[in-house]
Amino acid sequence: METDIPLEPVLELVGVFVGAMSGALAAVRKQFDVFGILVLGWAAGLGGGILRDVLIGAVPPVGISNWRFIATAVAGATVIYFFHPRLERARRFIEVLDAGALALFTVVGTIKGLEYGTTLTAAVVVGVMTGVGGGVLRDLLSGEVPVVLHHRQLYAIPALLGATATAILWWQDAASTVTVVAVVIAVFALRVGALRFKLKAPGPWRGTVR
Amino acid sequence: METDIPLEPVLELVGVFVGAMSGALAAVRKQFDVFGILVLGWAAGLGGGILRDVLIGAVPPVGISNWRFIATAVAGATVIYFFHPRLERARRFIEVLDAGALALFTVVGTIKGLEYGTTLTAAVVVGVMTGVGGGVLRDLLSGEVPVVLHHRQLYAIPALLGATATAILWWQDAASTVTVVAVVIAVFALRVGALRFKLKAPGPWRGTVR
Amino acid sequence: METDIPLEPVLELVGVFVGAMSGALAAVRKQFDVFGILVLGWAAGLGGGILRDVLIGAVPPVGISNWRFIATAVAGATVIYFFHPRLERARRFIEVLDAGALALFTVVGTIKGLEYGTTLTAAVVVGVMTGVGGGVLRDLLSGEVPVVLHHRQLYAIPALLGATATAILWWQDAASTVTVVAVVIAVFALRVGALRFKLKAPGPWRGTVR
Numbered sequence: 001m002e003t004d005i006p007l008e009p010v011l012e013l014v015g016v017f018v019g020a021m022s023g024a025l026a027a028v029r030k031q032f033d034v035f036g037i038l039v040l041g042w043a044a045g046l047g048g049g050i051l052r053d054v055l056i057g058a059v060p061p062v063g064i065s066n067w068r069f070i071a072t073a074v075a076g077a078t079v080i081y082f083f084h085p086r087l088e089r090a091r092r093f094i095e096v097l098d099a100g101a102l103a104l105f106t107v108v109g110t111i112k113g114l115e116y117g118t119t120l121t122a123a124v125v126v127g128v129m130t131g132v133g134g135g136v137l138r139d140l141l142s143g144e145v146p147v148v149l150h151h152r153q154l155y156a157i158p159a160l161l162g163a164t165a166t167a168i169l170w171w172q173d174a175a176s177t178v179t180v181v182a183v184v185i186a187v188f189a190l191r192v193g194a195l196r197f198k199l200k201a202p203g204p205w206r207g208t209v210r
Numbered sequence: 211m212e213t214d215i216p217l218e219p220v221l222e223l224v225g226v227f228v229g230a231m232s233g234a235l236a237a238v239r240k241q242f243d244v245f246g247i248l249v250l251g252w253a254a255g256l257g258g259g260i261l262r263d264v265l266i267g268a269v270p271p272v273g274i275s276n277w278r279f280i281a282t283a284v285a286g287a288t289v290i291y292f293f294h295p296r297l298e299r300a301r302r303f304i305e306v307l308d309a310g311a312l313a314l315f316t317v318v319g320t321i322k323g324l325e326y327g328t329t330l331t332a333a334v335v336v337g338v339m340t341g342v343g344g345g346v347l348r349d350l351l352s353g354e355v356p357v358v359l360h361h362r363q364l365y366a367i368p369a370l371l372g373a374t375a376t377a378i379l380w381w382q383d384a385a386s387t388v389t390v391v392a393v394v395i396a397v398f399a400l401r402v403g404a405l406r407f408k409l410k411a412p413g414p415w416r417g418t419v420r
Numbered sequence: 421m422e423t424d425i426p427l428e429p430v431l432e433l434v435g436v437f438v439g440a441m442s443g444a445l446a447a448v449r450k451q452f453d454v455f456g457i458l459v460l461g462w463a464a465g466l467g468g469g470i471l472r473d474v475l476i477g478a479v480p481p482v483g484i485s486n487w488r489f490i491a492t493a494v495a496g497a498t499v500i501y502f503f504h505p506r507l508e509r510a511r512r513f514i515e516v517l518d519a520g521a522l523a524l525f526t527v528v529g530t531i532k533g534l535e536y537g538t539t540l541t542a543a544v545v546v547g548v549m550t551g552v553g554g555g556v557l558r559d560l561l562s563g564e565v566p567v568v569l570h571h572r573q574l575y576a577i578p579a580l581l582g583a584t585a586t587a588i589l590w591w592q593d594a595a596s597t598v599t600v601v602a603v604v605i606a607v608f609a610l611r612v613g614a615l616r617f618k619l620k621a622p623g624p625w626r627g628t629v630r
Contacts (some may be wrong), residue, residue, distance in 0.1 A: 027569070027624075028624040030565070030570065031570060031623055031624065032569050032570040032623070032624070033569070033570055033571070033572040033621040033622065033623050034577075034621050034622050034623070035568065035569065035575075035576040035577060035580070035621060036566075036568075036569030036570050037624065039569055039576075040569070050475075054264060054269075054474060054475065055260075055264065055269060055270055055271060055274060056269060056270050057267075057269035057270070057477075059474075059475060059476060059477035060475055060476050060477070060533075060536075060538045060539075060542045060546075061475060064475055064538075064541070064542045064545040064546065065538055065539045065541055065542035066539070066541070067539070067540075067541040070541055070545070081624065081625050082625050084624065084625070113270075116270075118270045118274075118275055119270075119275040119276070119277070120277075121274070121275055121276070121277040121280055122270045122274045122275035125274040125280075126270075126274065136351075140350065140351075140560065141556075141560075141565075141566060141569065142565065142569075143564070143565035144353075145240070145351075145352065145353035146246075146351060148245065148246070149237070149242050149243070149245065149246030149249055149250070149351065149352075150240065150241065150242040150243055150246050151243070152243040155245075156245040156249075157244075157245060160245070201243040201244050201245060202243065202244050203241055203242070203243050203244070204237075204238040204241065204242070204247065204291065204294065205291050205292050205294070264474060264479075265470075265474065265479060265480055265481060265484055266479060266480050267477075267479035267480070323480075326480075328480045328484075328485055329480075329485045329486075329487070330487075331484070331485055331486070331487040331490055332480045332484045332485035335484040335490075336480075336484065346561075350560065350561075354563070355450070355561075355562065355563035356456075356561060358455065358456075359447070359452050359453070359455065359456030359459055359460070359561065359562075360450065360451065360452040360453055360456050361453070362453040365455075366455040366459075367454075367455060370455070411453040411454050411455060412453065412454050413451055413452070413453050413454070414447075414448040414451065414452070414457065414501065414504065415501050415502050415504075
C-alpha cells in the first residue's frame with residue numbers, strides 16, 4: 001500500500017521544537033554548558049527518530065542529515081537558553097504541545113517502519129520509540145533514570161495504543177488520511193485527558209520486593 | 211561454510227524469558243510502572259541481540275521484528291509482575307537458567323556474526339555482546355552502573371572464551387553440531403562452576419588510584 | 421571527489437590508544453574488574469567511530485571488526501591496568517595527546533561521513549561524534565553524566581568548528597592534504613590553547629532555574 005497521508009511537515013517541526021525545548025531545559029537545570037544544552041535539545045527532539053531509523057536501516061537518519069530538523073532543534077534549544085526562567089510558567093502549555101508531538105511522532109514513526117517493510121510488530125516498537133525515545137535519551141544523557149519508565153503517568157501507553165492501532169489499520173488496508181488523523185487525535189486526547197484528570201499507569205503488583 | 215547447527219529455538223526462547231525476568235525484577239525493585247517493567251524485560255531479554263543485529267547490519271533486528279521473541283519477553287516480565295515476591299526465593303534456580311542463556315546467546319550470537327560475513331574479531335565482539343548486552347541495557351535504563359563491568363564474577367569471561375572458541379572452530383572449518391554444543395556446555399559449566407565455587411575476576415592491579 | 425588525504429593510520433592508532441587509556445583509567449577509579457577495564461578502554465577509544473559507522477551505515481563498524489584497532493585499545497587499557505598510579509603524574513602529557521586525538525578523529529570522521537555520501541549536516545554531526553562520542557560512552561558506562569556536556573571547557577566546540585570547516589572545504593572542492601591537515605592543526609591548537617589559558621564555554625544564560 002502506498003500511503004497518501006500528508007505527513008504535515010510543519011506539525012513535525014513543531015514536535016521537534018517542543019522536544020528540543022524539553023531537552024534544553026533539562027540541560028539548563030543541570031547547569032550544562034552551551035554544547036550540552038545543544039546536544040540535549042538535539043537528542044530530545046530528534047533522538048526517537050534516530051533510534052527508529054537505525055533500527056529499520058534508514059541511514060543516515062533524518063535526525064542527523066536533514067538540516068531543517070537540526071536547525072529546528074537548535075532553535076528550540078536556543079529559545080530555552082535565553083528565556084528559560086520565563087518559560088517555566090508556560091509549563092502547562094508546553095505539556096499540551098508535547099502531547100501533540102507524542103501523538104504525531106508515534107503515528108508517523110509507525111508508518112515509516114511499515115513503509116520500510118518491517119513486520120507489524122517492529123512497526124509498533126519503532127513507533128513507540130519515535131514517540132518516547134527522545135525523552136529516554138535526554139534522561140540518560142543528563143544522568144537521570146528515564147522518567148517515562150517510572151512516572152506512572154499515561155504517556156507511553158497512549159503511544160503504544162496509537163502505534164498498535166496504526167499498524168492494524170495498515171494491515172487491514174484501512175490506513176487513509178482520515179483514519180490515521182483519527183488515531184493521532186485519539187492519542188493526543190488520551191494524553192491530554194490523562195494530564196487533566198491525573199490518570200495513572202499502575203506500578204508493580206502487590207507492593208515492592210525487599 | 212554453511213552451518214548445520216540446530217539453533218534450538220526453544221532454548222533461545224527460554225533464554226529470552228529468563229533475561230526478561232531479570233529486567234522486570236530490576237524494574238519492580240525500582241518501583242517502575244507497568245510500561246517500565248515491560249521495557250526493562252524487553253531490553254534485558256532481547257537487547258543483546260538487538261545491539262548485535264544493528265552492528266552487523268541485520269536490520270530490523272529480530273528483537274523488534276519477531277513477535278515470538280517479543281511475546282516471550284512480555285511473558286517473562288508478566289510473570290515477574292504478578293509473582294515477584296515468590297520468585298525471590300527461586301534466585302538460585304534463576305541464576306542457573308541465566309548461565310544457560312549466557313552460554314547459548316554468546317555462541318549463537320557469534321555464529322550469526324560469522325554468517326553475516328564479519329571478521330573473526332567482530333564475531334567475537336558481537337557474540338559477547340549478545341550474551342551480556344541485555345544486562346548492560348537493563349542496568350543503564352534503571353540507573354545503575356552495569357553490574358557485569360564491576361561485580362568481579364566470572365560472567366563475561368566465560369562468554370569471551372566461548373565466543374573466541376566458536377570463532378576459532380569456524381575459522382578452522384571445525385564448527386559442527388557436536389563442537390558447537392561442546393562450547394555451549396563448556397561456557398555453561400564454567401559459569402555454574404564460578405557460581406558454585408565463588409570464582410572471581412581480578413580487579414585493578416595494586417589497589418586503586420588516589 | 422576522491423580524497424587523496426593520507427589518513428595517517430599511525431596517528432589514528434595513537435588516538436585509539438590514548439582514548440582507551442582514558443576509559444581504562446575511569447574504570448580503575450571506579451574499581452571495575454578486568455572485563456570492565458577492557459570494555460571501558462574499548463568504548464572510550466573506539467566508541468565514537470562505532471556510533472559514526474552505525475549512523476552512516478558502514479557496518480560492521482571498524483571499531484569491532486578491525487583487529488588492529490581492538491588490539492590497540494586493549495594495549496592502552498593494559499598499560500593503565502599495570503601502571504595507573506605512575507600515569508597519574510603524566511596527566512598533562514595525556515591531555516595534549518588527547519587534544520591531538522580529538523582533532524584527528526573529528527576531521528577523519530567528518531571525511532568518512534562525506535565519503536559515504538551523507539549530507540554536509542550529517543557529516544558534521546558524525547565528525548563531532550567521532551571526536552567526542554567515545555568519552556560520552558565511557559562516562560555513561562561508568563555511571564557518570566558525560567563530562568563533555570557540562571565541564572565548560574573548550575573541547576566539543578573546537579571539534580564542531582573543525583568538522584564544519586572540513587565539510588565546507590569538501591563542499592567547495594577545496595579539501596586537499598594541505599587544507600585538511602591545517603584544520604587538524606587548528607583544532608589541536610585551539611584545544612591546547614584552551615587548556616593552557618583555561619578558556620571556558622559559557623553555561624546557561626542568566627543563572628539557573630529554581
